[in-house]
Amino acid sequence: MTVLAKLFLSARQLRLIATAIWIAVSCSVISAGIFYIVLDAREDLKARGDMLLEEHARFSRTAIELLDILNKQPPSEPCGPAFLEYMRKAAFLPDGINTILYSEGGNVVCSANSGRLATPVSFGAPDVAAEDTPYGIEIWFDRPQSGLGLPGETGSLVGRGGFLVVIPAASAVGPAISKESLDYEVVMTLLSGAAIHRGGTTGLHEALRDEQAGFSFGDMALQISRCGDLGLFCVTVHQPLAQALPAFLPQLIAFVLIGAICGSASSRYVERRMRRYWSFEERFVRNLGFETVNCAYQPVMEVATGKIVGLEVLARWRDIDGQQVYPDQFLPVIQMRGLTRRFTEIVIAKAKAELADHIPEECQLQVAFNIFPRDYSYEFLFPLLGERVPGTIQPRFDYVLEIVETDSFDVASVKKEMTMLRRHGIRTFIDDFGIGFSNIGTLAELPIDGVKLDRSFAMAADGSLFANMLPRALELIGSAGHRVVVEGIETRQRLEALSASPHVEFAQGYFIGRPMPVDKLSMFLAEYCGKPDSLLPPQEIGPNGDKIVPIGQHRR
């Protein structure tokens, strides 16, 4: 999970994922486009194959129909006037065939156009015998027509029952079709399965016979094999893709553009969604829970005695990559997303459970929780803390609520809630005094139990504005009759200086103890809880003469 989390948390990895999506989507769209183009090219090839086939099939179909008609009821005297009239009438019917002949004993003896021939014409033995075709027709391919008075012309003859019709040469008829760059073969198929070459590249039909229609990956070519409706003629067409594609170049360019646009749009969309999904805010909201919220505890010292008398509960959150996140990062999210109550419930529940398990029995402590002003109400907080108020269960913990200075609050309603909570032993401090919304008027009006002076005062460098204001701030709070907790004490000098003020009752800061997990806290308290700590550790002098030396660190 952590490895996966790191993948999504790094902006660079997200960019890589988005790029991968861009490539995948673009390639998919372009591949789909190429597939569509190939299908289209195949349809185109089929159409061209059908046209080639049609050149042959059309006349054979017509010839067979004509032979059917001629053989129906021929007059009894072959080549007589009635017979010739009968042939001429039939010759009007078909489209493109106008030579009808009659033969006896293998010799043509009369024609519909010329009547009885002066000299019978022989075309020799048929190339296809009647028993080789499904229609009982004989065929003579490409015979010169000079004997019929048509010098220089050739045609194929189809015959049955003595009648013959002449089919003009294929090249001279049929639809105009571009055969350039087209590797094809037209064959006539016999009942035996044999094929007679009738046009195009000899042997192509035989070579591709088993592959039928489809795509040949060997030579990256499209190929189709189709037979006409009579089953007499078949055509095989083979076209390398490289030859077919130029005709589809506009489509190809369009698909590349669409692919690029889709790829970019989807990668942007996914990246935006991923960024949002894996943003800190969303991660936090998704994973906020008892398991991911951790509590750190910072000791609070009573200045007069040097005893550790309390601790402040400070929340941390564990991110999905295991990193510890501090409140300044997640508190704004909590407030923005309206999760303050849920968060406070988790922190209080967790701290209560941890402290009950780890704190030495004899240790009397005041435990301070930070509370958002909007959640400061008896109705919400008492159920969370009430049962552990002194005099009920676990009297060793006194609870203090520190109202953090994130929002302003309504003094009148806070006053009411404060009074009710105090009745149950729950005390309230104003947190971060000096930098937030509270002012001396607020302190005067509210029945608060104490004020926490913001750490920026104690941490300020000597001679700075905040450092100069510190005694006056203490004076001010003290004059309003409140106890003061000073936080942010990092050095022995500061602690000593503040101890001299009659207004400072408690101190908190790295010098006394850093916020620590409960197991460390339990060791810390085992040593210091309730014991007077008049002997503060000797100061370690650093290069600036003011080094931070937490108590716990020194004594261990």
Ligand SMILES: Nc1nc2c(ncn2[C@@H]2O[C@@H]3COP(=O)(O)O[C@H]4[C@@H](O)[C@H](n5cnc6c(=O)[nH]c(N)nc65)O[C@@H]4COP(=O)(O)O[C@H]3[C@H]2O)c(=O)[nH]1
């Ligand atoms: N440099 C320095 N810093 C010191 C020293 N002593 C204490 N601090 C830091 O000062 C902050 C004291 O808490 P805060 O004023 O209540 O200020 C808290 C409090 O306002 C808020 N917060 C923390 N936990 C919670 C919580 O559970 N609920 C709410 N609502 N707010 C919380 O987040 C603020 C910041 O908390 P942290 O980051 O833990 O920061 C803590 C603590 O680590 C010191 O000597 N030097």
